[in-house]
Amino acid sequence: MAPLVPRLHLFEIDDQTWFPSFLRARVQAALTATWTTQVPILQSTSPARLAARLLSSNLGTTVRDYVFIDFCAGGGGPTPEIEKHLNQVIKSTRSSSTSATCNDPVANGTTSTASYAAAPPNRPVRFVLTDLHPHVDDWKKAASASPNLSYIPDSVNAAHAPADLVGSYKAEGTKVFRLFNLAFHHFDDPLAKAILKNTLETSDGFGIFELQERSLIKGFIPVLLFGFGILLIAPYYAIKWRSPATLFFTYVIPILPFVLVFDGWISALRTRTPEEVEALLRKCGVEGGQEEVIKWEVRSGRASFMGPVGHLNWIICVKREG
Structure with missing residues (x-):
């Protein structure tokens, strides 16, 4: 509603x-x-750990096919913690029996039954911090704590992602997943549509995580x-x-x-509802028009981390396979 x-x-x-x-x-x-x-x-968990579990449960075995680029990292935000927890989830699930599944109730009915243990060996999932106004000192400190976390020291515009940033990962066969943690509500409609247009044209998935809603x-x-x-x-x-x-x-x-x-x-x-984000997707003017938009699958939900008042509102959008 x-x-x-x-x-x-x-x-x-x-x-x-x-x-x-x-x-x-x-x-x-x-x-x-x-x-x-x-x-x-x-609290049953932290919002950052919850976001990691949502990425894991929604992307399933394909989670290791992506590099996660935070386009509005600010001082670092939750991304370093999401990286740590997501790689812990992958490592623990991979070490379980091949019959183990990746069902997670926080996905509100969206589950994956694929086993990480059945997937081919791969390096941990990588995360990259970027922002229009880089916080290099903060990012350098965060990156020093994990080999799976890096940063771009130059200014990065989410509406015009540098071709060499996304292209370098695609050249090695890695998919690009954009993260917007407590950030997407900052964009007015024209900027939001420009960012979504650039995302659909250059990336393979994106996630919007908000700690608040219009309620x-x-x-x-x-x-x-x-x-x-x-x-x-x-x-x-x-x-x-x-x-x-x-x-x-x-x-x-x-x-x-x-x-x-x-x-x-x-x-x-x-803050936008998932329906409002989908409406922007249809109006973002992506090359290929509506036919290109329907190639994407949108999932969304609300997951609790603190009783009746603490919720993480999420939207995860990925390109459909095939």
């Missing part, structure tokens, strides 16, 4: 050029922590709870980041919780 509130492409504070860069870094770090943290008892119960209330959570965990991250300023801008001048909640609500208003 379509949301009662129409999509509104309003502004987020964190996107504005006047917002201080040191505060933006703390906001992005808090969002990354939201993706990667699993609070005992409260009072599942969209606005979780963001408000997230704001209260920031007040509770700020001391921990202030110590972890060695940042007394985090405490100052959380409790004395509460800019960080305000921006995180305000931008979270705006993000909810900007």
Whole structure:
């Protein structure tokens, strides 16, 4: 059922050029922590681990045929954690018996019964970080922790992906899968259509993962709870980041919780439903027209990571075989 509130492409504070860069870094770090943290008892898993399981269950044995390129990586976001968890899933499944299947209930009915153990040996799945505004220092640190994670230091426009970026992988027989983690809602309709057009013409799959949606119960209330959570965990991250300023801008001048909640609500208003994304696909003007669009299969769903209020909304789109 379509949301009662129409999509509104309003502004987020964190996107504005006047917002201080040191505060933006703390906001992005808090969002990354939201993706990667699993609070005992409260959370069944972390959103990043959940995204890895969704990629595994939806792509099945073909998951190792792809290189996953994050086109809006920011400071790194959840992609390094998704890489770690996805390769752990592949490794553990490959080592199981050949009769084991890759059924995962988080896929909301979409499962794969193919066995990784039956697939030919292959190297771990690779992930690449890119962005229009590269965060090279952050990416270099993340890449140093995993041989399966790399980055492009130059600016990369998701609407005009460099031919040598996608072409180099296709030349070696690897499929290209684009990731948009907490990012696709940032694009207005013309830019979203341009990005989808470029994706359909140069890639073999894409995934959109959002932590919010246009809903009072599942969209606005979780963001408000997230704001209260920031007040509770700020001391921990202030110590972890060695940042007394985090405490100052959380409790004395509460800019960080305000921006995180305000931008979270705006993000909810900007978020598209799977049906709206499919509508953009049909209007994106891809070469070959509607015949080219129907060659793609769209899957979507909502998976829980924290009781009734914490959900990961996902859309996974892949080229049909044959």
